Structures are given as C-alpha cells and as structure tokens.
Amino acid sequence: MVEPQVEPVRLEVNGVTRRLFVAAHRTLLETLREDLGLTGTKHGCELGECGACTVLVDGTPTLSCLTLTVEVDGAEVVTIEGLGTVGDPHPLQRAFAAHGAAQCGYCTPAMILTAKALLDVDPEPTRTEIAEAIAGNMCRCTGYLPILEAIAAVAEETR
Amino acid sequence: MRIDPTHGIVGAAGPRVDGLAQATGTLRFLDDLAYPDMLWGKILRSHHGHARIVSIDTSRAEALPGVHAVLTGADLPVAFGLLPVSQDEHALAVDKVRQVGDPVAAVAADDPDVAEAACELIDVVYEPLPVVTSIEEAVAVVDEPIHGEGPRDNRHREVSLEFGDVDAGFEAADHVREDVFFYQGNTHAALEPHGALALVDETGRLHLWSSTQVPHYLHRIAAKVLELPEHRIRVTANPTGGGFGAKTDVFSHELVAAKLALVTGRPVKIVLTREEVFYCHRGRHPVLMWFKTGFTADGRITAMWCRTYLDGGAYGSYGAASLLYTGQLQTTTYRIPAYRFQGARFFTNKPACGPKRGHGTPQPRFGLEIHLDKAAEDLGLDPVTIRKRNLVRPFSTTVNHLRITSCGLEECLDRVVAASGFADKHRSLPPGRGVGLAVGAYMSGAGLPIYFNDMPQSEVMVKVDRGGLVTVYSMAADCGQGSTTMLATVVGEALGLDPGDLKVVTADTDLTPIDLGSYSSRVTFMAGNAALEAAMKLADLVLTAVADELDVDPDEVAIGRGVVTAAGRELTWAEAVRIAEARWGLLSATGSYKPPKDIKGDYKGAGVGPSPAYSYSACVAEVDCDPETGFVTVEKIWLAHDVGRAINELLVRGQVEGSVHMALGEALMEEQAFRGALHDGPSLLDYKIPTVLEMPPVETILVESVDPEGPFGAKEVGQGPLLPVMPAIANAVHDALGIRVDEVPLRPDKLLAALRDLERGGEGRYGPTKLPDYEFRSPLPVEPPPEFR
Numbered sequence: 001m002v003e004p005q006v007e008p009v010r011l012e013v014n015g016v017t018r019r020l021f022v023a024a025h026r027t028l029l030e031t032l033r034e035d036l037g038l039t040g041t042k043h044g045c046e047l048g049e050c051g052a053c054t055v056l057v058d059g060t061p062t063l064s065c066l067t068l069t070v071e072v073d074g075a076e077v078v079t080i081e082g083l084g085t086v087g088d089p090h091p092l093q094r095a096f097a098a099h100g101a102a103q104c105g106y107c108t109p110a111m112i113l114t115a116k117a118l119l120d121v122d123p124e125p126t127r128t129e130i131a132e133a134i135a136g137n138m139c140r141c142t143g144y145l146p147i148l149e150a151i152a153a154v155a156e157e158t159r
Numbered sequence: 160m161r162i163d164p165t166h167g168i169v170g171a172a173g174p175r176v177d178g179l180a181q182a183t184g185t186l187r188f189l190d191d192l193a194y195p196d197m198l199w200g201k202i203l204r205s206h207h208g209h210a211r212i213v214s215i216d217t218s219r220a221e222a223l224p225g226v227h228a229v230l231t232g233a234d235l236p237v238a239f240g241l242l243p244v245s246q247d248e249h250a251l252a253v254d255k256v257r258q259v260g261d262p263v264a265a266v267a268a269d270d271p272d273v274a275e276a277a278c279e280l281i282d283v284v285y286e287p288l289p290v291v292t293s294i295e296e297a298v299a300v301v302d303e304p305i306h307g308e309g310p311r312d313n314r315h316r317e318v319s320l321e322f323g324d325v326d327a328g329f330e331a332a333d334h335v336r337e338d339v340f341f342y343q344g345n346t347h348a349a350l351e352p353h354g355a356l357a358l359v360d361e362t363g364r365l366h367l368w369s370s371t372q373v374p375h376y377l378h379r380i381a382a383k384v385l386e387l388p389e390h391r392i393r394v395t396a397n398p399t400g401g402g403f404g405a406k407t408d409v410f411s412h413e414l415v416a417a418k419l420a421l422v423t424g425r426p427v428k429i430v431l432t433r434e435e436v437f438y439c440h441r442g443r444h445p446v447l448m449w450f451k452t453g454f455t456a457d458g459r460i461t462a463m464w465c466r467t468y469l470d471g472g473a474y475g476s477y478g479a480a481s482l483l484y485t486g487q488l489q490t491t492t493y494r495i496p497a498y499r500f501q502g503a504r505f506f507t508n509k510p511a512c513g514p515k516r517g518h519g520t521p522q523p524r525f526g527l528e529i530h531l532d533k534a535a536e537d538l539g540l541d542p543v544t545i546r547k548r549n550l551v552r553p554f555s556t557t558v559n560h561l562r563i564t565s566c567g568l569e570e571c572l573d574r575v576v577a578a579s580g581f582a583d584k585h586r587s588l589p590p591g592r593g594v595g596l597a598v599g600a601y602m603s604g605a606g607l608p609i610y611f612n613d614m615p616q617s618e619v620m621v622k623v624d625r626g627g628l629v630t631v632y633s634m635a636a637d638c639g640q641g642s643t644t645m646l647a648t649v650v651g652e653a654l655g656l657d658p659g660d661l662k663v664v665t666a667d668t669d670l671t672p673i674d675l676g677s678y679s680s681r682v683t684f685m686a687g688n689a690a691l692e693a694a695m696k697l698a699d700l701v702l703t704a705v706a707d708e709l710d711v712d713p714d715e716v717a718i719g720r721g722v723v724t725a726a727g728r729e730l731t732w733a734e735a736v737r738i739a740e741a742r743w744g745l746l747s748a749t750g751s752y753k754p755p756k757d758i759k760g761d762y763k764g765a766g767v768g769p770s771p772a773y774s775y776s777a778c779v780a781e782v783d784c785d786p787e788t789g790f791v792t793v794e795k796i797w798l799a800h801d802v803g804r805a806i807n808e809l810l811v812r813g814q815v816e817g818s819v820h821m822a823l824g825e826a827l828m829e830e831q832a833f834r835g836a837l838h839d840g841p842s843l844l845d846y847k848i849p850t851v852l853e854m855p856p857v858e859t860i861l862v863e864s865v866d867p868e869g870p871f872g873a874k875e876v877g878q879g880p881l882l883p884v885m886p887a888i889a890n891a892v893h894d895a896l897g898i899r900v901d902e903v904p905l906r907p908d909k910l911l912a913a914l915r916d917l918e919r920g921g922e923g924r925y926g927p928t929k930l931p932d933y934e935f936r937s938p939l940p941v942e943p944p945p946e947f948r
Contacts, residue, residue: 042190043352047842050433096182104398143816143854146816147851
C-alpha cells in the first residue's frame with residue numbers, strides 16, 4: 001500500500017476550532033466519527049444516497065460521506081452534537097421526540113440538521129417546502145408524516 | 160392478561176423513553192462503539208454465483224503490514240442455520256460458494272483500508288459451476304445441486320396439506336375461479352448497515368455486540384459455531400437502526416468478528432457496506448402463486464386451493480417457516496370450509512430470502528385479495544359485500560386449526576369503508592382515478608419457539624431500589640419499534656409510574672432474562688405479558704407491606720399516580736417501597752409468558768401460523784393513474800387496524816404509517832432483482848424506496864377489540880398493517896383503468912402493457928399465466944375441527 005498524503009486542516013466544529021492532519025482521501029464523515037468521536041452523524045450507504053450522514057457545512061446541509069475533509073478546510077461544521085443535549089434539547093430535537101418523528105433514530109440527526117437549515121433561512125415554510133427540503137433524507141420507519149408534523153410544529157412555535 | 164388500565168399511562172401518546180437520545184444523536188448504535196486497541200475486520204466475498212473453491216492462498220495477505228489475522232472456512236468449520244432443520248450455512252465458505260456475496264475469507268487489521276487491501280491479496284481459485292437463478296431452472300434435475308449430492312432438483316422443502324373435502328367444495332360451488340399471481344422479492348433496506356464488535360473480556364469470556372434483533376438466537380449459534388459453552392459468551396444487542404426482519408438471522412460477520420477477537424485477543428469490529436447488506440438480504444421471497452376458489456352465488460366461499468412456489472435463494476434461513484406462512488394465514492380473515500395448500504421452496508444461486516415485515520404472508524395476501532375482487536365482479540357483488548359474507552368470526556377456530564380470539568375485522572372494514580367514502584367512489588370516480596379495498600391479519604407472536612422447548616418465550620424481572628427507582632430487565636431488542644418504551648409503559652401503568660422515570664435494561668444475555676427476539680410481532684404480547692405479571696407481583700408486595708405497616712385491610716390500599724394510598728393516608732411511592740423493603744428484603748419480582756398449548760393442530764406443519772392472538776387490518780387506497788405514462792400516484796390511504804389496545808398511541812400510529820410507507824414501496828417500485836446471479840443494483844440509488852415526496856396522507860383508524868389474553872388487551876401492530884396495502888393499491892388501479900396488474904411492483908411498464916392488451920380487445924391484464932412444471936405430492940388429509948365436519 002502507498003502511504004496516503006496527509007494534509008493539515010482547520011475546522012470550526014460546533015463552535016470549537018479543531019486542527020488536524022488528515023489523509024487526502026479521508027471523508028468528512030470519517031473525520032467526524034472516527035477522528036473527533038462525533039458519532040451522532042451516521043453512515044448509511046457511503047454513496048450519498050440515503051442522507052443519514054448530512055451535516056451543516058457553513059449552514060448548508062452537506063453529505064459528509066461524499067465530502068473530503070480537505071475540501072472543507074476552514075469551514076464551519078455543525079453536527080447533531082452542536083444542537084442540544086438530552087438535558088437541554090434544541091426545539092427540533094424536543095419536537096422530534098414529542099411527535100414520534102424517530103422510530104429507530106438512525107436518520108434522525110441528519111433529518112433534524114436538514115430541518116434546521118431550512119428553518120434558518122425560511123422560518124415559515126409550507127408543508128410542501130418542508131417535504132422538498134427533506135426529500136434527500138431517507139427514513140425507512142416512520143413514513144415521514146410525523147417528521148413533517150414535528151418540523152411544522154417548531155416553525156409554528158417560533159412564529 | 161385482562162387488566163384494564165386505570166392510571167392513564169397505557170393508552171396515552173407519550174414520547175419514546177429514548178426519544179431525546181435519538182434526537183440528540185446520543186443513542187449508541189453498533190458502529191458508534193469503539194475500543195482504543197480495536198482492529199477492523201473485513202470479509203472477502205464471492206463474485207461467483209456458484210463455484211467450487213479449489214484453493215485459497217492467504218500468504219500475501221498475512222504478510223501485509225498491519226494485518227493481524229486471516230481466516231478461511233477451515234477456521235470455522237461448523238455449519239449453522241437459524242432453524243434447526245436448516246443447518247446449511249458456514250461463517251466462511253467451506254468447499255463451495257452458492258451466491259455472489261458468500262463470505263470466503265476474513266481479515267483483521269489496524270484500519271479498514273489495510274483490511275480491504277489485505278482482502279484483495281487473498282488468492283482464491285474457483286471452479287465455476289452452472290448457476291440456477293429461477294424456479295423454472297430449479298425444478299430441473301441437475302448433476303450439481305446447490306445443496307447436497309446430485310443428480311437431483313433444487314427443491315428445498317415442500318408442503319401439501321388438505322383440510323376438509325376441497326373437491327366436494329368445488330362441486331357444490333356455483334362459481335369457481337382460478338388466478339395466478341407473482342410477488343417480486345424486495346428487501347428491508349433498514350438505514351443502518353449491519354455490524355458486530357467482539358472482544359475477549361478480563362475474565363477470558365467472549366463479548367459480542369451486534370445490531371441484531373435476536374440476541375438469544377445469536378448467542379446459541381455463536382456457541383455452536385465457535386465451539387464454546389454458552390456461559391463463556393455474552394451477547395449484547397445494540398439498538399438497531401431499523402430491522403424489519405433484516406437482523407433476525409445470524410450472519411457471517413457476527414461469527415467472524417467473534418473468531419477474529421478470539422484469535423487476535425483484541426477487539427474487532429466489522430460494519431457492512433450497503434452493497435454487502437443487499438447481498439446478505441434475508442428479505443421477501445419472490446412467490447409465484449395460484450388460487451382456485453369455489454363460491455356460492457351469493458359469494459360464500461365453499462373451498463379454496465392455493466399453491467405457492469418460493470424462490471428461496473442460496474440457503475434455508477427461515478425458509479421452511481416462510482413456506483408454511485404462504486399458506487397458513489389465508490384462513491384467519493375468511494371462513495374457508497375446505498382448504499388445500501401446496502407449496503414448495505426452491506434453492507437458487509441468489510442471496511437467501513427470509514423474513515421481512517409480514518413474513519411470507521404479504522405475497523398470498525396480495526393474491527387472495529385481488530382474487531376475491533375478481534370473484535366479486537364475476538358474481539355481481541361489490542368488494543365490501545363479498546368480504547362481509549366470508550368474515551371469520553371472533554372466538555372461533557379455522558379449518559386448519561388456528562384459534563381465533565378477539566377479532567375487530569368487521570369493525571375495521573366498516574370504518575375504513577365509511578371514512579374513505581368507498582361505496583360512493585368505487586366504479587364512480589373519473590377515468591384514471593380509483594379506489595381499492597383489501598384486508599389482512601397477522602400474528603401477535605409465533606405460538607412456537609424456533610427450537611423446540613417447553614420454557615417461556617419471554618421472561619421479565621423487575622427490581623426496586625430504596626429511592627423508588629424501578630428497573631425492568633428484558634432481553635427484548637429495540638429495533639425502532641419501541642419495545643423498550645412498551646416495557647416501561649406496561650410496568651409504569653401497573654405501578655402508577657411515569658414510563659420515563661423507569662430504567663429499562665434490555666437485550667444483554669448476561670444481564671437480562673430470556674426474550675426470544677424482536678420477530679413475528681411477538682414482543683408486546685409476550686414480553687408485555689411477562690412484564691405485567693412481574694409488575695403485578697411487585698405491586699402486591701408493596702401493597703401487602705403497607706397494609707401490614709399501617710394495620711389496615713389490604714383492600715383499602717391502592718396504587719395511584721406516584722403514590723400509594725391507604726385508608727385516607729397517602730404515601731409517596733418511595734416511602735411505600737421502603738416499608739416493603741423492610742418487610743420483605745430486596746424488592747424484586749419475575750414474570751414469564753408462554754403461549755397456551757391449545758392454539759394449534761397436531762399435523763406436520765401445524766407449528767407455523769398459530770398465535771395467541773391475531774391483529775386485523777382493512778385498507779382503502781385511492782389512486783390517480785396516468786394512462787399515458789402508466790405512473791400510479793397514491794392519493795390517500797385509509798387504514799383501520801385492530802391492535803387490541805394501544806399501549807402507546809403515538810407508537811402504534813407510527814407503526815401503521817411506517818407499514819404503509821413500506822407497503823407503498825413494495826406495491827409500486829421496490830424489487831430485489833438480478834441479472835443472472837448478480838444483483839441488479841445493490842445500492843439505495845438503484846433500489847428505489849419511497850421518499851417523503853411519494854408518501855400520501857394516511858388516515859389511521861385504531862380499533863380496540865381488547866384481547867382477553869394480551870397485556871391490557873394489546874395485540875400486534877408492527878407487521879399487520881402492511882398486508883392489505885399492496886392489494887388495495889392493485890384493486891384501486893383496476894378501478895381506475897379497468898386493467899389488472901397481477902404482480903408487484905406495479906411498475907409503469909406493466910400498466911402500459913395491460914392497457915395495450917385492453918386496447919387490443921384482451922382482458923387488460925399483465926401478470927404470470929403459467930405455473931412451473933412441478934408435481935406436488937398428494938396432500939396429507941387433516942381432519943378439520945368439529946365445527947367444520
């Protein structure tokens with residue numbers, strides 16, 4: 001095996017500056033999960049199809065499994081760990097639990113981050129706009145209906 | 160156990176007890192575990208559909224820096240299989256590979272890249288063998304069958320049973336109809352890929368974590384294959400990121416991770432890629448089926464003959480049970496006075512099929528519900544009337560000896576028809592729009608365990624500490640269905656405590672008493688009953704001690720919400736618990752559940768189908784079909800489900816909506832299809848599942864028939880609601896366009912072919928027309944129950 005090329009990278013992850021050396025082929029998903037221990041971001045398909053690895057890069061929902069860490073040098077990254085905790089959850093996290101928007105919970109962190117990105121730019125989305133925003137995030141358990149309700153409820157609350 | 164809830168805990172719609180852990184990303188799935196000195200395992204898999212292994216040379220892989228161990232079939236020679244009758248798999252192939260993706264060798268290395276590179280350095284010489292990929296090919300006698308010695312055919316199992324006089328029933332009929340249907344295979348596509356992590360602990364015992372729905376079965380099989388006593392192995396099931404049956408089998412990667420940990424002495428983790436998950440499969444069997452049914456002029460069934468042909472893939476897996484499931488549950492919705500069932504499962508060189516939501520019953524349900532619709536049209540009846548004429552009655556026995564208890568089928572049918580306006584819409588909507596109806600039933604747990612024994616199927620232990628914390632111990636594995644919340648709710652209701660205030664310890668063979676696993680929709684009914692029994696015993700200990708302490712009559716002591724009341728006094732739960740601990744010592748209690756023995760017949764095959772209770776569902780689908788493109792849009796689904804009693808309404812509705820979503824995919828787009836032995840598209844890009852944009856509104860109607868034996872009257876909801884959706888959609892397409900697509904998925908090209916057939920003066924049908932050239936043995940006559948004689 002050829003020794004991989006290693007690059008220095010600086011990321012703002014959930015408000016904290018992280019300086020790392022990463023192999024050029026390392027994905028942002030691997031960096032977050034394996035180097036930084038932020039396992040709330042999930043691996044579902046490694047090909048950008050399921051959306052479970054979505055994180056916010058400079059506020060935009062981004063598939064971390066298709067993003068090389070070196071590509072986002074200097075960027076602000078928000079993962080589910082940056083939103084809230086069990087003791088102090090973000091309104092979206094609270095609404096997802098209350099509305100039954102998670103069953104197995106595997107797609108949930110990515111779904112919540114995608115919803116946050118939507119509400120950050122459009123605090124009063126229609127149901128269709130919510131659906132379009134999360135159309136790239138697969139959920140195999142819920143049939144999506146409680147997810148739509150939870151996001152709409154948060155939009156309603158903050159109105 | 161028939162106890163009515165009084166504390167408003169059962170029946171509420173509160174959040175899951177792990178809801179915030181899920182929403183904050185802190186619920187730990189298998190792949191979220193890691194150890195500092197952990198190695199990564201990787202499996203080398205076959206790219207041949209069928210081949211003899213001539214030689215394996217691992218020397219180049221072993222020499223790669225960073226590689227710690229390489230295994231082949233010689234290191235794990237013991238055969239295994241989930242069912243005792245199907246011990247036909249190896250953790251790593253021995254002598255032969257039987258499907259693309261069969262595990263051949265495995266590596267443990269410092270990181271995943273090295274492990275993958277090492278796999279590429281393993282030199283395997285194969286001698287390719289002829290590949291069998293269809294039932295038509297599998298019925299032929301060949302020199303090299305997939306299992307066993309040739310010459311012989313590739314039949315795996317056959318069943319041939321007759322209950323009552325079917326020929327006499329056909330003779331007595333005014334109308335007899337025959338139909339052929341095909342149900343394409345599809346897969347679970349749970350979002351979490353399977354994974355396992357193993358290590359040897361400080362006492363030398365093996366600890367195996369897995370994303371499994373069945374820690375007990377994994378425990379048994381790991382002991383067998385690793386040749387260790389069960390007490391030297393601990394299995395922990397992580398919360399799984401979706402199961403749907405995908406994780407109810409035992410897989411190569413679990414056994415290989417364990418063996419690699421034993422060999423290297425270091426923790427080893429293996430997580431599958433999405434492509435590997437598609438090749439592990441164990442999903443829906445492709446089934447070709449034929450129904451012949453006799454009816455009286457007013458639509459009553461006089462006899463039914465059903466034949467099914469299952470494409471099982473390369474291994475037995477749960478297939479012997481899947482085969483019986485394609486025949487057994489037809490009688491649970493309609494009274495069929497005479498019934499003949501013949502079915503056969505065949506081996507092919509494709510990933511093995513197994514249980515997916517509804518296990519073996521969605522395929523015949525699809526056929527049966529369309530068959531009935533066609534018969535109704537022949538007889539000039541509407542789809543509601545023909546079903547109502549034949550509904551099974553509550554507290555009755557079926558001709559194949561299944562015991563029916565609570566049954567809300569008629570109420571489900573009435574309510575879904577009323578809510579959807581079915582009677583006004585059917586045959587009356589504008590061209591291209593249509594409505595369709597279907598019903599279904601499913602088991603609240605398989606009546607028999609997978610391996611024969613007389614022990615309970617579920618056991619639960621509860622313990623209380625001095626602070627009042629109640630801990631519930633159960634091996635039930637939460638695969639997203641909410642079994643942990645169910646346990647907390649049932650115990651909470653019995654003790655007047657908020658489910659979120661209880662601690663639930665689950666799915667660990669060292670810590671928790673038996674639960675056979677999260678399959679066959681068994682957990683609420685069985686583990687729920689065991690939990691209720693344990694909680695009631697515990698409540699009794701507390702109430703008795705408080706009565707003694709306060710010197711009042713035990714009848715004057717009662718449990719309220721968080722309190723114990725006694726003759727006008729009120730103690731907090733914690734105060735009451737301390738009185739009880741002083742009286743009895745450590746406060747704990749156990750409960751066990753075993754299904755009644757009298758719920759099955761005594762013929763060969765009678766073990767599959769019996770359940771302590773059946774759930775019932777009815778569905779109306781409204782569709783909009785584009786005759787230009789053949790594209791079906793589902794506008795709305797109405798689904799009524801008899802859940803007995805909703806333990807948690809939020810979770811019950813979630814199971815209904817999730818079932819509708821999965822059913823929609825099966826009906827319209829999903830197929831586990833192959834080019835030869837190669838998967839047609841083993842990725843979530845090629846394998847289409849419905850996104851939020853395809854999901855229609857769902858009107859869920861919960862019917863509570865309050866089962867006399869279910870915990871607080873509850874029955875299952877995880878699988879049943881899926882069953883009627885596919886045929887309801889197919890029947891709606893017929894109402895919309897006058898065509899019949901007698902197979903799933905109802906792809907646009909099939910609709911267009913049926914429309915072309917209609918234009919050319921044909922019957923407007925797309926679907927199979929003939930059956931394989933296979934002779935069933937004559938049916939074994941089984942005496943029906945007395946009421947059918």
